[in-house]
Amino acid sequence: MTQPQGWAGGTGAPRSVDVARLAGVSQKTVSRVFNNEPYVSADARRRVLAAAEKIGYRLNHAARALAxxxxxxxxxxxxxxxxxxxxxxxxxxxxxxxxxxxxxxxxxxxxxxxxxxxxxxxxxxxxxxxxxxxxxxxxxxxxxxxxxxxxxxxxxxxxxxxxxxxxxxxxxGVGADLLARAATDHLLDLGHATVHHLAGPQRWYAARDRLEGWRAALAARGRSEPPVVEGDWSAASGYTVGRELAADPDVTAVFAANDDMAIGLIHALTEAGRRVPEDVSVIGFDDVPVAAYITPPLTTMRQPFxxxxxxxxxxxxxxxxKPDVDLPPAQDPPVDLVLRASTASAPFLTTSGRGRGGAGPSSEARHTKPSASGNLSEHP
Structure with a gap:
């Protein structure tokens, strides 16, 4: 292969001096470009990068580590x-x-x-x-x-x-407590008297944070706290818990600590004749890719990974x-509530506990904004 004009390395690996010669700059400028240092003009930076790409130069990390x-x-x-x-x-x-x-x-x-x-x-x-x-x-x-x-x-x-x-x-952090609080507030804003929580395994920090966010939202609104039920993050555990919750006519809203458990929960509720969202609203957490394609599509909290x-x-x-330079405090991640069709206004309950005429997902509930500052997304 014919090397470009200015190449002096023969068959050996290209060096920073070869980049400098081809770009028409000093080796110090080449070093500054590859170390992302200031005091390099945009034109010089462009010429150095173009020369490096042309001769196939790669920064020698081992040499830089020694230096x-x-x-x-x-x-x-x-x-x-x-x-x-x-x-x-x-x-x-x-x-x-x-x-x-x-x-x-x-x-x-x-x-x-x-x-x-x-x-x-x-x-x-x-x-x-x-x-x-x-x-x-x-x-x-x-x-x-x-x-x-x-x-x-x-x-x-x-x-x-x-x-x-x-x-x-x-x-x-991913602000799991803030997202959990926003999820719970969303359901309370829809008129549900309280919100049940399908928690993750409590050895996981994320599961604890979501539990605390749920509790904080209920306490701030003066709502009763139902007993916590715990799953293992799997759809199978959501299904098992869902069969229990489906038998309780007072359950109208559930916040699941992840989407997989929410999907299993919805399957159990539907199997038991409890309609989602007409009888029971369900919100998940994560926004896994399949969440938009189940029946009904799942309302969830998207994590800002x-x-x-x-x-x-x-x-x-x-x-x-820059070990001696302090950083400003970290910013809280955005709150992103993804609204789909699994949540709706609370149903009107008869004396038997059966719902009559709960609002569908096209009602004003589809436009409820999260209580925490953040983004709201609507998806089909």
């Missing part, structure tokens, strides 16, 4: 699961990392392994990562998640208390590269 004392890598501790929430957050982290110039090193933990976080963090520290993201949603019994070694790099914790003592600890990951990675990289 800077950093490996340009971030470790991620995450639960090894196919569940929608943890898997989506990991994908968001991977997408956010692409624009940071840092490589990710991911270590999966296993549910039920109390020493999993400690082992994962130790492994990443041995690899010399510059920072660590802990996306571990479960509180393992006995406090076994505490890391028994000093962590001398910044740590970003997503949606859970920090299980480590680090040089600098940052937090970012990408927004949380981007903000969290931005803060972590800042802590790595």
């Amino acid at each position: 800077s004392g950093r490996t340009r890598s971030i470790g991620v501790v995450t639960l090894g699961t196919a569940l929608y929430g943890p898997a989506s957050l990991l994908m968001g982290i991977e997408r956010a990392a692409r624009g940071t110039g840092y490589a990710l090193r991911v270590v999966n933990t296993l549910e039920g392994d109390p020493g999993g976080i400690a082992g994962a963090v130790t492994s990443l520290l041995e690899q010399g990562v510059d920072g660590i993201v802990i996306s571990e949603p479960i509180d393992e019994e006995g406090g076994g998640g505490a890391v028994p070694v000093g962590v001398d790099v910044p740590v970003l914790v997503l949606g859970a208390p920090a299980p480590v003592e680090a040089a600098r600890t940052l937090a970012a 990408d927004a949380v990951a981007q903000e969290g990675l931005r803060r972590l990289v800042h802590a790595i590269e």
Whole structure:
């Protein structure tokens, strides 16, 4: 293959000096461009990037690590699961990392392994990562998640208390309590006397946050708190709980802690002759892709996985590269209520408890806005 004019590397790998020669700039300018430093004109930056692409130059991260004392890598501790929430957050982290110039090193933990976080963090520290993201949603019994070694790099914790003592600890979360409160308020705004809650397993921090948000909404409105029923995140557990709730004529509204359980719940209610939403309104949490295509389409709270990951990675990289500069407080994620057809105005109950003439999803209930500040989306 014929190399471009200005190429001086022969058959060897292209170097920064070759980029500088082809772009007509100094090696210092090339270094500034690839380290995303200021004081480089837009034209010089464009010429450097074009020259690098032309000769196939790639930044030598190993050499830069020797010079800077950093490996340009971030470790991620995450639960090894196919569940929608943890898997989506990991994908968001991977997408956010692409624009940071840092490589990710991911270590999966296993549910039920109390020493999993400690082992994962130790492994990443041995690899010399510059920072660590802990996306571990479960509180393992006995406090076994505490890391028994000093962590001398910044740590970003997503949606859970920090299980480590680090040089600098940052937090970012999906605001599950705020979203749960908005979900509950939506049902109360539709005229339901109270809202039942199908909770997730309470070893999960997210399940606890959603439970607390539901309780806070009921307490703020002076409404009675029905007994909590707990599932395991699966549609099967939602179906099992749904058969119990279907037998209670006082149940007119249910907030399920995730969409899969909500889908199982709707199936059980329909099977028992309780119409959704005419007799019972159901709202879920997550906005899984299938939620828009069940019968009826599911009203749900959409989680801002990408927004949380981007903000969290931005803060972590800042802590790595500018350890002496404080960051402003993290912003709460947006509240995004996705309105579909599974929620409607509360039915008028007869003395027998059977509903008569509950408003359908095309009524004014379709235009109810969440109590918390945020976005409202309507989808078919």
